[in-house]
Amino acid sequence: MPARRDATAPHTPYTPETLLEVAVGVFIERGYDGTSMEHLARAAGISKSSIYHHVPGKEELLRRAVSQALDGLDAVLDEPGARAGRSVERLEHVVRRTTEVLMERLPYVTLLLRVRGNTATERWALERRRKFDHRVAELVRRAEAEGDLRPGVDPRLETRLLFGMINSIVEWYRPQRGGPQVSPRVVEAVISTAFNGLRAPGRS
Amino acid sequence: MPARRDATAPHTPYTPETLLEVAVGVFIERGYDGTSMEHLARAAGISKSSIYHHVPGKEELLRRAVSQALDGLDAVLDEPGARAGRSVERLEHVVRRTTEVLMERLPYVTLLLRVRGNTATERWALERRRKFDHRVAELVRRAEAEGDLRPGVDPRLETRLLFGMINSIVEWYRPQRGGPQVSPRVVEAVISTAFNGLRAPGRS
Numbered sequence: 001m002p003a004r005r006d007a008t009a010p011h012t013p014y015t016p017e018t019l020l021e022v023a024v025g026v027f028i029e030r031g032y033d034g035t036s037m038e039h040l041a042r043a044a045g046i047s048k049s050s051i052y053h054h055v056p057g058k059e060e061l062l063r064r065a066v067s068q069a070l071d072g073l074d075a076v077l078d079e080p081g082a083r084a085g086r087s088v089e090r091l092e093h094v095v096r097r098t099t100e101v102l103m104e105r106l107p108y109v110t111l112l113l114r115v116r117g118n119t120a121t122e123r124w125a126l127e128r129r130r131k132f133d134h135r136v137a138e139l140v141r142r143a144e145a146e147g148d149l150r151p152g153v154d155p156r157l158e159t160r161l162l163f164g165m166i167n168s169i170v171e172w173y174r175p176q177r178g179g180p181q182v183s184p185r186v187v188e189a190v191i192s193t194a195f196n197g198l199r200a201p202g203r204s
Numbered sequence: 205m206p207a208r209r210d211a212t213a214p215h216t217p218y219t220p221e222t223l224l225e226v227a228v229g230v231f232i233e234r235g236y237d238g239t240s241m242e243h244l245a246r247a248a249g250i251s252k253s254s255i256y257h258h259v260p261g262k263e264e265l266l267r268r269a270v271s272q273a274l275d276g277l278d279a280v281l282d283e284p285g286a287r288a289g290r291s292v293e294r295l296e297h298v299v300r301r302t303t304e305v306l307m308e309r310l311p312y313v314t315l316l317l318r319v320r321g322n323t324a325t326e327r328w329a330l331e332r333r334r335k336f337d338h339r340v341a342e343l344v345r346r347a348e349a350e351g352d353l354r355p356g357v358d359p360r361l362e363t364r365l366l367f368g369m370i371n372s373i374v375e376w377y378r379p380q381r382g383g384p385q386v387s388p389r390v391v392e393a394v395i396s397t398a399f400n401g402l403r404a405p406g407r408s
Contacts, residue, residue: 088403091402140402149402149403149404150396150400150402150405151404153393153402154389154393157390157393158397158402160376161369161372161373161393161397162369162402163372164368164369164370164371164372164373165365165366165369165372166368167368167372168364168365168367168371169368172364185358185361189357189358189361189362189365190365192401193362193398193401194401194402195402196354196401196403197396197398197401198347198353198357198362198366198398198399199292199353199354199399199400200352200353200355201354
């Protein structure tokens with residue numbers, strides 16, 4: 001979570017990137033609806049007019065923030081590992097990389113997952129999330145058709161459960177300051193549980 | 205989600221139970237912090253003093269609401285299926301029944317999962333949730349020690365992923381009005397994915 005600045009902090013010049021980091025922290029803490037430009041200005045330790053110099057309003061900050069998450073997730077689906085090979089291997093690639101992107105862009109994905117749809121930008125973000133989910137559900141469907149998944153798997157339901165597991169990581173995952181953002185241990189646990197389940201092989 | 209009443213609805217006498225149902229709906233919609241007694245009175249179509257006749261304030265309604273969820277979950281751990289047999293079978297019973305309780309008490313569990321810890325009642329609810337999670341993590345640990353789970357499973361991490369998957373059901377599950385509350389299809393998908401994974405047997 002980006003550190004908050006306050007009015008007593010030394011005045012380092014704000015860039016659109018550092019302002020975005022501060023805004024995401026405030027949006028997560030207060031909720032997007034509950035955040036005013038005044039709150040953002042106070043957290044950034046700059047005046048409202050300095051913020052208006054960068055962006056026309058808070059909705060543009062929300063758009064940039066959720067784009068950080070959505071662009072990262074969409075890029076996964078265009079990686080070679082997601083486009084070639086058996087569908088089950090492509091699906092595994094997508095699950096692994098989605099989990100990594102969630103950790104790399106933790107505040108942005110956290111914000112994305114809290115978006116509710118009250119503004120045009122929120123509805124646009126939800127629509128992009130839906131498209132991403134559909135593309136993953138299509139991979140599940142193909143992997144099942146190719147005989148690599150448990151027979152009778154419901155692609156839409158399984159995609160929901162899979163992302164339920166992955167997305168819940170934002171609730172508790174807190175990387176160490178200055179350490180690596182991604183935990184390979186968590187990624188491996190997600191992959192093993194999703195594809196092989198908890199039970200030891202041969203013990204079903 | 206309980207239907208809202210408004211001031212034009214016929215005046216049926218309120219009982220503590222119907223008031224609780226209305227309150228839970230409002231808490232979920234507005235957030236607990238954002239809900240005033242005025243909001244509750246308007247949603248229930250009764251006066252604030254009628255609400256004060258039943259309860260000393262909104263925190264008591266929150267306590268009763270999250271107790272509906274927590275009592276249901278705790279009761280699962282005391283069922284015979286959770287107390288006897290190999291740990292892996294006990295764990296499977298707990299996962300199955302937890303998923304069922306979530307569906308049966310959907311609004312109450314939804315509210316419980318949004319509790320953040322700003323009041324004494326919220327902190328008490330979080331503490332009860334933590335105790336529940338610890339008891340399940342202990343079952344995971346025992347099942348691994350008995351050789352029934354993948355070797356090297358991390359009980360705390362797996363418990364988090366497991367409940368991440370289960371709890372995410374509140375985000376999208378909406379039973380048909382007047383139909384059964386529990387979907388056996390969803391319960392079976394949770395059990396299969398959690399214990400056997402998505403991959404077809406013999407295809408790892």
